[in-house]
Amino acid sequence: MAAELVEAKNMVMSFRVSDLQMLLGFVGRSKSGLKHELVTRALQLVQFDCSPELFKKIKELYETRYAKKSAEPGPQAPRPLDPLALHSMPRTPLSGPTVDYPVLYGKYLNGLGRLPTKTLKPEVRLVKLPFFNMLDELLKPTELVPQSAEKLQESPCIFALTPRQVEMIRNSRELQPGVKAVQVVLRICYSDTSCPQEDQYPPNIAVKVNHSYCSVPGYYPSNKPGVEPKRPCRPINLTHLMYLSSATNRITVTWGNYGKSYSVALYLVRQLTSSDLLQRLKTIGVKHPELCKALVKEKLRLDPDSEIATTGVRVSLICPLVKMRLSVPCRAETCAHLQCFDAVFYLQMNEKKPTWMCPVCDKPAAYDQLIIDGLLSKILSECEGADEIEFLAEGSWRPIRAEKEPSCSQQGPILVLGTSDANGLAPASSTPGIGSGLSGPGSAGSGAGAAGSLENGKTGADVVDLTLDSSSSSEDEDEDEDDDEDEDEGPRPKRRCPFQKGLVPAC
Numbered sequence: 001m002a003a004e005l006v007e008a009k010n011m012v013m014s015f016r017v018s019d020l021q022m023l024l025g026f027v028g029r030s031k032s033g034l035k036h037e038l039v040t041r042a043l044q045l046v047q048f049d050c051s052p053e054l055f056k057k058i059k060e061l062y063e064t065r066y067a068k069k070s071a072e073p074g075p076q077a078p079r080p081l082d083p084l085a086l087h088s089m090p091r092t093p094l095s096g097p098t099v100d101y102p103v104l105y106g107k108y109l110n111g112l113g114r115l116p117t118k119t120l121k122p123e124v125r126l127v128k129l130p131f132f133n134m135l136d137e138l139l140k141p142t143e144l145v146p147q148s149a150e151k152l153q154e155s156p157c158i159f160a161l162t163p164r165q166v167e168m169i170r171n172s173r174e175l176q177p178g179v180k181a182v183q184v185v186l187r188i189c190y191s192d193t194s195c196p197q198e199d200q201y202p203p204n205i206a207v208k209v210n211h212s213y214c215s216v217p218g219y220y221p222s223n224k225p226g227v228e229p230k231r232p233c234r235p236i237n238l239t240h241l242m243y244l245s246s247a248t249n250r251i252t253v254t255w256g257n258y259g260k261s262y263s264v265a266l267y268l269v270r271q272l273t274s275s276d277l278l279q280r281l282k283t284i285g286v287k288h289p290e291l292c293k294a295l296v297k298e299k300l301r302l303d304p305d306s307e308i309a310t311t312g313v314r315v316s317l318i319c320p321l322v323k324m325r326l327s328v329p330c331r332a333e334t335c336a337h338l339q340c341f342d343a344v345f346y347l348q349m350n351e352k353k354p355t356w357m358c359p360v361c362d363k364p365a366a367y368d369q370l371i372i373d374g375l376l377s378k379i380l381s382e383c384e385g386a387d388e389i390e391f392l393a394e395g396s397w398r399p400i401r402a403e404k405e406p407s408c409s410q411q412g413p414i415l416v417l418g419t420s421d422a423n424g425l426a427p428a429s430s431t432p433g434i435g436s437g438l439s440g441p442g443s444a445g446s447g448a449g450a451a452g453s454l455e456n457g458k459t460g461a462d463v464v465d466l467t468l469d470s471s472s473s474s475e476d477e478d479e480d481e482d483d484d485e486d487e488d489e490g491p492r493p494k495r496r497c498p499f500q501k502g503l504v505p506a507c
Contacts, residue, residue, distance in 0.1 A: 005046065008055055011062040012042045013158075019061050026057050036156065036250055043158075043248050122193035124263045130277060130367035131351060132235060132269040136165060138184065139266035143191045144202070146257045152204060155264070156252045165268055166244050175271060182270050184242060185235035186251070191261035199233040203256035209241035210250055232353065235269070274347035277367060278328070281343060285371050292375035293395045299338060300393045312390045313338060314400065317380060320359045321345045325387070329376040332358055332365035338391065340373050 015023070020038040021031040027049075029041060045054070124141035138159055146153045161169075161184075172182035186207060189197035207214040214236060219229040242249045253264060299313060319326050319342040330343035339360045350356055350367075358365035379389060379397060386399035 004055060005050055008046045008050055008058050009043060011058050012046055013039065015039075015042070015061065015065065019065055023057060023061060027054060036158075039158070040248055040250060047246060124189065124191055124193055124265075125196045126187055126189055126265065127196040127198050128368075129235070129354075131272050131354075132185070132267075133272065134267050134269050135168065135182070136268040137265070138268060139264070141189070141191075141263040141265040144253065144255060144262045144264060151257055152254065153257050154252055154254050156250060157266075158248050158250050159266065160246060160248045161242075161244070161268075163246065166246070168268070169239060169244060172270070175273065178240060179237070180239055182268065183237050183239045185237055185267055185269050186253075187235050187265050187267065188233075188253075188262055189265075191263045199235065200262070201231060201233050202260070202262045203258055204254065205256075206254040207236055207238070208252040208254070209238050210243065212241050214238055214241055234354075235267075274344075274351040277347050278343060281330070281347075281367075281370060281372060282328070286377075287371045287374050289374040289378055292373050296338065296375070296391045297393070297395045300391065312392050314388055314390050315339055315376070316388050317376075317383070318387055319345060321349065326376070326380060329373045329380065330370055331360070331373065332363075332369040333371055334369055335361055335363065335365065337361055340376055343370065343372065346370075 012020075012023070017035050017038065020035070020042055023042055024031045024038065024045070027045060029045065031038070033041070046058070124143075126141065138161075139157065142157075144153070144155050169180055169182045169184075172180045175181055187199055188202065188205070189200050201216070205216055207216060216236060217232045217234055219231045221229055238251065251266075255262065296313075300311070315338050317326055318324065320339070321341055322345050324342070326340060326342050328343040329340035330346065331337070331340045335358055337360055341359050346359070347367075356364060356366050383389060383399050386401050388400040389397050390400055391397050
């Protein structure tokens with residue numbers, strides 16, 4: 001019965017619109033709609049109600065459809081309905097024996113195509129994505145081949161899920177409302193077989209699942225003039241628009257034909273979070289402290305060809321990504337430096353915008369190459385008060401604590417004048433810049449504000465305000481102008497010091 005079911009589906013996929021309408025009319029179903037709707041309706045009919053009469057009618061229509069072609073010399077393969085899965089195969093007729101394509105759940109239902117006997121070309125491979133675990137391959141990478149000279153092309157494909165795959169999707173946890181962890185994703189890349197390819201969208205891409213268009217990641221805005229905005233090329237989640245049953249799903253990829261060749265693939269995957277990757281890294285990616293210590297010794301080993309001897313290397317305990325103290329020190333095995341970054345923030349940043357570049361040396365640091373530094377993890381738990389350490393040549397380490405800078409704050413210029421001595425002279429001031437040399441004609445303006453009290457022939461302690469207001473400044477300027485006029489008229493007369501004995505002028 002399974003073989004007859006597969007054969008019936010193959011026949012239905014090769015029918016034209018008139019054949020599909022005759023088949024649906026035979027069982028009393030609606031014959032209106034587009035061709036892909038008629039195909040979906042007929043396949044559902046075969047899947048759920050394939051009676052002997054229905055199978056006989058399908059076979060009769062198929063034999064009538066290809067009766068004339070079978071009479072022609074040499075067998076000739078019928079034209080498939082959906083060319084997406086057959087683009088990489090020549091359509092020349094074969095004179096030898098032919099083999100029918102098997103039709104399986106989760107595979108492309110491609111009609112009665114014929115597999116030519118030829119040397120297989122290398123297949124397109126896509127890079128492994130850390131946040132996606134592949135569960136099943138629903139459609140191998142298949143090239144998008146233009147069917148006309150128009151710039152905008154359409155390539156459809158039809159596939160169905162097995163009951164096990166449907167159950168996996170339904171029973172998976174929700175990453176966020178409406179988003180399941182197990183997903184059907186579409187990946188697009190360049191048709192290059194030389195190395196694994198990263199996801200790359202063609203121009204003017206649009207993806208339609210059954211009767212609804214699927215959202216495609218937009219462009220990142222660019223603030224730099226003359227720089228084109230970039231689009232994050234990621235797997236496109238199709239799950240929320242699919243029929244989660246044994247019914248067939250139709251996907252149509254619209255793309256711009258501008259000379260470059262692209263391939264598409266469908267996968268059943270399980271999406272992971274940064275917390276899942278961090279837990280996996282802690283389980284299998286911790287490097288033993290002794291191995292890290294040996295690496296430090298290797299870095300500081302004396303080089304006989306070098307004239308400079310390295311006695312130590314400093315390592316910061318601050319993450320270069322977020323400027324916070326490291327919690328899970330991590331780096332790539334391919335990196336040449338000992339400096340680490342925080343694995344928690346590194347995984348979170350790549351979950352939002354995957355770049356996988358080391359923030360220390362700006363070189364690729366893929367997830368599979370990450371390690372947790374066991375020695376630095378131990379140092380972080382023992383060294384609480386330092387933000388930097390120094391590794392020494394023998395593999396030991398010492399903390400480097402920042403020295404506190406002395407305070408440079410200055411107090412306000414307040415001068416306290418002491419009493420005069422027995423000779424009537426003022427004592428030398430301990431304040432720099434204050435002394436007997438300050439008394440003189442130039443100090444008359446500022447010293448006029450000083451007031452002293454004489455009691456019993458002794459001067460008490462006086463406080464002199466050193467702040468000059470605007471009026472005193474203007475008076476000084478007037479005096480300077482008067483002095484200039486006096487110099488023009490003749491020699492300046494000597495001025496007497498207006499201060500009493502025992503007072504020192506303040507400037």
